[in-house]
Amino acid sequence: MVPFTNHTGVAAPLLTDDMNTDQIAPIMHSRSLKEDYKAMLFHRARHREDGSEDPDFILNKPQFRAAGILVTGQNFGAGSSRESAVWSMLANNIRVIVAKSFADIYRENCLQNGLLPVVLDAEDADDFIGRVVAADGAAPFTVDLVKQRISGPGGSDIAFEIAAADRTRLLEGLDDIGLTLKHMAQIVSWEQRAAAVQPWLQHTQDSRQA
Amino acid sequence: MRGLIFRNAMPRTLFDKIWDFHRVGQRADGRDLIYIDRHVLHELHAHHAFAQLAKQRRPVHRPDLTFAVQDHTVATKPGRDDDTNPSGTAFIKAMREGCRQNGIRLFDIDDPEQGISHVVAPELGIVLPGATHAVPDSHASTVGGVGALAFGCGTSELAHVLATQVMALKRPKRMRVRLDGRLGAHVSAKDVALRIIAELGVAGARGHVVEYAGSAVGAMPIEQRMTLCNLNIEMGGRSGFVAPDEATFSWIAERPFAPQGAQWDRALESWRTLTTDENAAFDREVTLDCAALEPQITWGTDPSQVVDISGRVPEPGAVDPSRRAAAENAFAYMGLAPGTPLAGLPVDRVFIGSCTNSRLPDLQAAAAVVRGRRVATGVVAMVVPGSSSVKREAEAAGLDRVFRDAGFFWGESGCSMCAGGNGDRGQPGERCVSTTNRNFENRQGAKVRTHLASPATAAATAIAGRIADVRQLLSEVA
Numbered sequence: 001m002v003p004f005t006n007h008t009g010v011a012a013p014l015l016t017d018d019m020n021t022d023q024i025a026p027i028m029h030s031r032s033l034k035e036d037y038k039a040m041l042f043h044r045a046r047h048r049e050d051g052s053e054d055p056d057f058i059l060n061k062p063q064f065r066a067a068g069i070l071v072t073g074q075n076f077g078a079g080s081s082r083e084s085a086v087w088s089m090l091a092n093n094i095r096v097i098v099a100k101s102f103a104d105i106y107r108e109n110c111l112q113n114g115l116l117p118v119v120l121d122a123e124d125a126d127d128f129i130g131r132v133v134a135a136d137g138a139a140p141f142t143v144d145l146v147k148q149r150i151s152g153p154g155g156s157d158i159a160f161e162i163a164a165a166d167r168t169r170l171l172e173g174l175d176d177i178g179l180t181l182k183h184m185a186q187i188v189s190w191e192q193r194a195a196a197v198q199p200w201l202q203h204t205q206d207s208r209q210a
Numbered sequence: 211m212r213g214l215i216f217r218n219a220m221p222r223t224l225f226d227k228i229w230d231f232h233r234v235g236q237r238a239d240g241r242d243l244i245y246i247d248r249h250v251l252h253e254l255h256a257h258h259a260f261a262q263l264a265k266q267r268r269p270v271h272r273p274d275l276t277f278a279v280q281d282h283t284v285a286t287k288p289g290r291d292d293d294t295n296p297s298g299t300a301f302i303k304a305m306r307e308g309c310r311q312n313g314i315r316l317f318d319i320d321d322p323e324q325g326i327s328h329v330v331a332p333e334l335g336i337v338l339p340g341a342t343h344a345v346p347d348s349h350a351s352t353v354g355g356v357g358a359l360a361f362g363c364g365t366s367e368l369a370h371v372l373a374t375q376v377m378a379l380k381r382p383k384r385m386r387v388r389l390d391g392r393l394g395a396h397v398s399a400k401d402v403a404l405r406i407i408a409e410l411g412v413a414g415a416r417g418h419v420v421e422y423a424g425s426a427v428g429a430m431p432i433e434q435r436m437t438l439c440n441l442n443i444e445m446g447g448r449s450g451f452v453a454p455d456e457a458t459f460s461w462i463a464e465r466p467f468a469p470q471g472a473q474w475d476r477a478l479e480s481w482r483t484l485t486t487d488e489n490a491a492f493d494r495e496v497t498l499d500c501a502a503l504e505p506q507i508t509w510g511t512d513p514s515q516v517v518d519i520s521g522r523v524p525e526p527g528a529v530d531p532s533r534r535a536a537a538e539n540a541f542a543y544m545g546l547a548p549g550t551p552l553a554g555l556p557v558d559r560v561f562i563g564s565c566t567n568s569r570l571p572d573l574q575a576a577a578a579v580v581r582g583r584r585v586a587t588g589v590v591a592m593v594v595p596g597s598s599s600v601k602r603e604a605e606a607a608g609l610d611r612v613f614r615d616a617g618f619f620w621g622e623s624g625c626s627m628c629a630g631g632n633g634d635r636g637q638p639g640e641r642c643v644s645t646t647n648r649n650f651e652n653r654q655g656a657k658v659r660t661h662l663a664s665p666a667t668a669a670a671t672a673i674a675g676r677i678a679d680v681r682q683l684l685s686e687v688a
Contacts, residue, residue, distance in 0.1 A: 017536065018412050018512060022650045027631055031297045033257055033304060044652050049638075075413040078446065079648060080629070081348040082254075083364035104382075104416060104448050105348060105362055112366035163380075165239030174239075176366065177268065180374045183235050183243055187271075187376060190234040190245055200469035200477045201247045201341055204274055207470050 002114045003173030006144040007095045009068015011132045011152070012058050019072060020079035021106065025088045037091035040084060059092075063137025069096045071132050077106025086113050096143045098150070100125045111166055112176060116145060118160050131155055145171055221487035223384050224453050225419045228359045228484075232342050234376055241378040247341040248358075249371050250327045251278040251314070254631065255346035257304035259369035260312070272375045273313040277336055278305055279327040280319045282631045286594050286621030292319060295633045312372075325597020325623045328352035328565040332436065333599055335465025339454035339481045344371050348443045349565045349647065355436030356462060357454030357484055359419070362443065382448040383493040385418040386486075389426035391501030396680045398575065399434035400567060400645065400664035402426065403441035404506040406498060408516035411533075415447035418494065421486060422452045426500045432461040433569040440566045441647055444513040454484050505680060507552050508649045508662040510540030515649075519667065519679045523550045543651050544659045545639075552661070552677050558640035560591040560672035561654070562665050563621075564628035567645035568596030572665040573604050577612045579669035579680055585617035586675025592634070594621040618672070627654055643671040 026044050028035065041059075048054045058064055070089070076099040077085060086109045089097070097110070098118045110117040120128055131154035132141070141152030145167060149157040168174070195202040222230075234243040249272075251259070256278060263270070270276065283298025284290065292299050302319060309316040317324045323334060327345055331337040332353050339357035343350060350362035361377060371377060387406060407414070420442055427435065435452045442450030452458075459478055462468050469477045504518040515537070517524070525548045529537040541548060546555075562568070562576050573595065585591045593613050595601035601623055604610055610620045627634040628646040635655030636642050642660050645668050649660040661677065670680035 017532070020512075020648075020650055022629075022648070022653050026652060027629060029297070031301075033300050044656070049657075075416065075446065078412060079348065079443075079650065081346060081362045081364050083258075083366060086364075101413065101416070103413070103446055105364060108367065109364040112364065163240070165241065169239055176378065177266070177370050177373045179237055179239065180243060180370065180376060180378055181268075183237065183376075184374070186235045187243070187245070187374060191375075194245070198340075198477075198480060200338065200473050202275075204248075204336065204467055206466050207468075208466050 001112070001173045001175065004095065004114050004116050004145055004170040006142060006146065007068055007116070008140050008142040009093070010064060010066060010137045011069040011071050011098070011135065011141045012064040012067035012137070013129060013132045014058055014070055014072045015129065017073035018075045018078050021077055021082050021085035022079055024077065025082055025085040035084065037084060037088040041088035041092050061137070066093070067137070068093055069098065069141055069143060070094050071098045071129060074100045076102050078103040081105045081109070083109045083113070086110055086115050089115055098125070098128065111169060114170060114173060116143060116170060118143065118150070118162070120158070120160060124158055127155070128158055221490040223490045223492065224421060224484055224486045225359065225384050226490070228340055228342065229381065237378055242381055243376040244342060244379050245376050246344045246371050247275065248331065248337050248343045249276045249375070250331050250336070250343070250345045251276065251305065251368065252281050252327050252345070252347060253298070253301040253305040254282045255365045255368050256308055257301060258365045259372055260304070260308035262369045263372060268373045270312045270314065270372045275375065276314045276372065277317070277331070278309050278314050279317045279330050280305065280324060281326045282625045282629070284319050284622070284624040285632055286624055286626050286634055288622060290319065290622050298632060321598070322602070323597065323599055325599065326565045326568065326625055328440065329569060329596035329600065332356050333465065333597060335462055335468030338462065338468065338477070339458055340484045344377060349440050351442045351447070351450045352436050352440040352565050354439030354442070354449065354451030355432055356458055357451055357481070359449055359451055361449055383418045385415055385420045385494040385496070386492045387420055387422050388424040388495065388497040389422065389500050390424045390497065391426055391499045392429065393426060393500055393503065396666045396684070397500075397503050397505055398664045398666065399430055399437040401503055401506040402498075402500055403438050404508065404513065404516045404662065405503060407441065407445045407514045408506070409498065410445050410496065412445060412512050412514045414445040415442065418447055420447045420450040422450060423486070424497070427452055428455065431571060432458060433571045436569065437566055441513070444647055453486060454481055505664060505667050507667060507677065509544065509546060509552055510537065511543050511649055511651050512536065512540075513647065513649060513662060515540055517552060519553055519677075521552060523548050523552070525549060553679055555641065555677045556675060557589060557643050557671055557677060559636050559642040560589060560668050561594070561627040561642060561644040561646065562592065562668050563594030563596065563626050564646040565596065565625070566647045567665050568594065568600065570600050570603050572645065573600070573609050576665040576669035577609045579666055579684065580616045580618070580673065581612050583616055583673045585672045589672055589675050591617060591672040592619040592621060592627065594626040595623050598623045616673075630654055643668045643677060
């Protein structure tokens with residue numbers, strides 16, 4: 001995973017709640033194992049019925065076409081667990097999402113891929129949204145994970161909280177599987193214990209083939 | 211100093227008991243490593259995870275506890291094969307190859323027990339009470355209906371489970387939803403679940419594992435409990451389950467992968483202790499009286515926008531201010547003015563299926579409505595059984611004839627029109643009553659207007675050609 005220390009970019013305000021992963025990364029009509037994640041991001045919202053770009057969609061506006069930070073409302077990433085809803089952000093160089101809250105699975109998928117999910121409480125979020133709207137893409141914001149601060153036009157730095165462990169994982173770009181594999185001896189001994197007390201869990205057999 | 215006396219331990223919830231038993235240890239970053247007893251893959255995620263592991267030269271730790279099912283992209287046309295849905299072909303083949311290389315039991319597209327993973331795993335006894343379960347799909351907690359603790363995940367976490375057989379999780383909070391009262395005629399778990407989501411909102415259970423309890427849950431057959439737990443994610447829940455009881459144990463007994471003989475007796479003894487202790491503390495408790503509940507239906511574009519079947523699209527003033535913009539958006543997308551009654555709205559399409567409502571009792575409930583009647587002219591109506599086993603059982607009971615004689619399409623098993631990943635989609639502007647789980651914009655096809663409801667309501671709607679109250683339809687003299 002690519003480590004995350006800080007990211008500077010235009011912040012685009014997508015001011016809706018409950019944005020779901022069907023909207024973020026719609027299922028494309030012709031799909032393949034190597035999808036075009038860049039094109040997938042908000043594919044439906046970005047286009048009108050005739051297939052042309054919808055100039056009113058926030059990421060189609062000239063000042064937000066190269067946005068690096070997405071600013072949104074409550075419960076971002078609800079719905080399907082599809083990880084393409086994170087990969088499509090990264091494919092567009094959006095490496096930070098600032099929200100009032102995230103859906104659980106989406107947040108996990110962010111952490112797995114070095115996409116920083118920042119949660120601001122309602123007051124800070126509204127303050128930040130005001131500054132993002134006022135900046136209107138004219139000047140970038142910087143999100144610094146080392147200092148846990150957002151800086152940019154329109155006011156002083158905004159501090160944000162993130163669990164220390166999640167912060168470390170992002171800063172160091174830690175390999176999640178590698179972290180767990182350090183516990184393989186514990187896993188194997190758990191398996192042995194479980195096999196003794198709940199053997200049906202450690203064993204699968206189709207009884208018709210016994 | 212005295213030794214450990216469990217007798218005096220704090221009362222615990224069933225969630226805590228299952229979590230604590232499966233807790234292998236704690237990782238350096240503070241996450242609990244939770245052992246996954248049963249892991250089921252599907253083709254949309256599998257190839258990415260297999261490719262990642264191959265690149266890292268990491269083996270699958272427990273292929274014997276891992277299963278795979280082709281479900282999201284498979285066509286439903288009779289006689290289907292890998293190529294019937296061309297956009298699924300590469301996914302189907304890649305998972306087949308990954309399973310072969312890694313020694314994983316695959317329920318392939320032509321397997322007599324293929325189906326939707328959440329339907330197949332419990333019906334074969336692969337998932338068991340008190341077991342932990344992971345699926346790279348948000349509806350994983352469907353199997354909570356048999357008392358399993360299931361977690362949906364993404365592709366990276368899927369690779370993690372393949373390599374380690376554990377998930378690294380933060381301990382969720384506990385919530386109990388108590389459902390009291392006896393459900394009325396033609397009111398089902400689907401109606402109950404939609405009402406819960408309406409009351410709690412689409413993020414109402416975020417960060418929580420939900421235990422569904424109470425007399426209404428106890429009275430539900432296991433398949434209905436699965437419907438209830440399936441919809442848990444639609445209010446953002448991390449997982450959801452029903453504590454197993456004697457009905458669960460009878461349901462599981464004799465299923466092919468369930469323990470047999472002396473193992474069964476031992477398992478049963480253990481499963482009977484899978485209860486929440488009296489006085490165990492929950493972070494949140496909610497109670498809902500279901501006695502007067504009507505059939506429910508969604509009017510909008512998220513699963514919390516729900517009304518009684520006799521209800522009307524709400525006036526903006528009646529909507530919580532924080533949800534008003536979403537409501538305005540939904541009025542426009544759904545083509546519905548505030549105050550419009552739901553019953554009587556003409557529909558173009560009806561879909562009965564998905565991990566939410568495609569088990570045999572769901573099809574029986576729909577068939578009971580359809581029997582001897584005809585689908586209204588101009589309505590495209592489909593039934594897609596949740597598994598090939600369900601399909602076979604339904605055919606043995608003659609349900610396929612009931613549906614086909616009425617004018618329904620009777621398909622091969624898979625996820626089908628739930629997310630349209632197999633090409634089964636509606637046409638722009640169509641109004642569709644669907645037994646699925648998400649009424650999101652464009653999910654069932656571009657501009658398709660989805661109303662979520664129970665199988666009985668969907669069946670009644672297909673017959674009437676308009677959104678219908680099944681209770682009225684059945685009370686009319688034919």
